[in-house]
Amino acid sequence: MSVEPYIRFEQVSFARGRQRIFDRVNLDIPRGKITAVMGPSGTGKTTLLRLIGGQIKPTRGKVWVNGLDVARARAGELLAMRRRLGFLFQNGALFTDLTAAENVAFPLREHARLPEPLLDRVVALKLNAVGMLDAAESMPSALSGGMARRVALARALALDPELMLYDEPFTGQDPINVGILLRLIASLNRALNLTSVLVSHDVAETLSIADQVIILDQAQIVAAGTPDELRARMGDIPFLQRFLQGAPPDEDSDRALAARTLLAKKLRVSV
């Protein structure tokens, strides 16, 4: 019996000005799994997360999140959906005038209306879950990048979401922090039965915890499947092989040719 996916993109197109980001993309993101969305920089990975969160609307097609058509949802429905969603921003996006504990308490104060002593306990539990309880009273400016991201993760988990969206969680992190974040994401997903969407271009790290991987390039899905399936298909799809193995771009590709032509034009020489 097939389980209804948590997120479904139906013929989704999105453009920013003249730049086409997605062109009639179809994809399913299963419940209770970690789905990694990968691809070179500028392929619309973060845009995909913002489409899921309803911050931007597709120019065509539908984005379904747990049965809700996000682009056409009323403000109240969107609000209710976002209360069940945790979003880890690339830079953490902590509120700079609040302490780490106040940052974690923020969504609880806004939505949960808990008595103050209970709220303090929930905040302590969340911070402890990401190993940041000892920094509860620190201001974001006093935290390192990795610590800030863990506090932001605690904040994203504050309302016990069903869906977690991670935007480049490993970027700019040292190997120890990457290891900590990887363990956290995997263990939280298991323990809380979350549906996670992890946007990243850190291949080895992401494949180590992802249940399913979607590879984007040039406004399309190039490949999708489990990490093992993708590795098995590397021989069939040259781009997939280059991306997963970190090989330089094909010198004869259309993009490389266009770049050479543009450079020649700028330098006023012939190709």
Next chain:
Amino acid sequence: MGVINGLIKRLSDVLAALGRAMLTAAAHTGALAGFALRLAWRLLPAWTRPRLIVQELFVIGVLSLIIILISGAFVGLVLGLQGYNILSKFNATESLGVMVALSLVRELGPVVTALLFAGRAGSAITAEIALMKTTEQLSAMEMMGVDPLRRVVAPRFWAALFSMPLLAGLFSLVGILGGYVIGVLVLGVDTASYWGQIGEQMQPVADVFNGIVKSLVFGAVVGLIAVFEGYAAEPTSAGISRATTRTVVLSSLAVLGLDFMLTALMFGA
């Protein structure tokens, strides 16, 4: 022919640039109007968290007190000095009090306070909101199901609206005291006529009430421009800088323009 063609081309370039600037200004005004409508829907719901408004009243209003009081005192001192010089030519120095008070309550109090407020608090509101946008704090709020317009923008707007008449009142009060110091204590105008003329000549509705109305209008305009420029700022360091500059320039021009219109409506003919 070549010279004429060059001139025509230059003229058309100038006209095109002018047209582009006008279109940009029209689009900006349209965006401001749309933003004002969206904000209007959130103004009353913002009162479900009055603590946030009180917090902003402190940051925006109370922390502007020093600059307002010092400026008010100096403006009062200058008004007292200039007024004494002019009135002494007509042997009417006993009217110094009412001249200083009316100038402050009707005009200088609301206008100078609004200009100082735009420079001190307006620019700070814009920079703060724009920085929150740049560092994705507003996006983070949205993704948590918290409306940034209600949580961040509306309390700041209310605080600007309430602060302005209070600050303008204090500005005028300190200014009148400044006029008293220079007129009565230094230049020897009679104390009783200084205060007596103020009591007799100043009308609560025509002067004080109209001054408060002006301040409220200026508070709404400066508050709206400040929050809009922050919210609509381009999320870059140059974008924040441009937004804060625009807040001060547009607020100042709007205050001066509106002051003329309000004065014409209230005191004209």
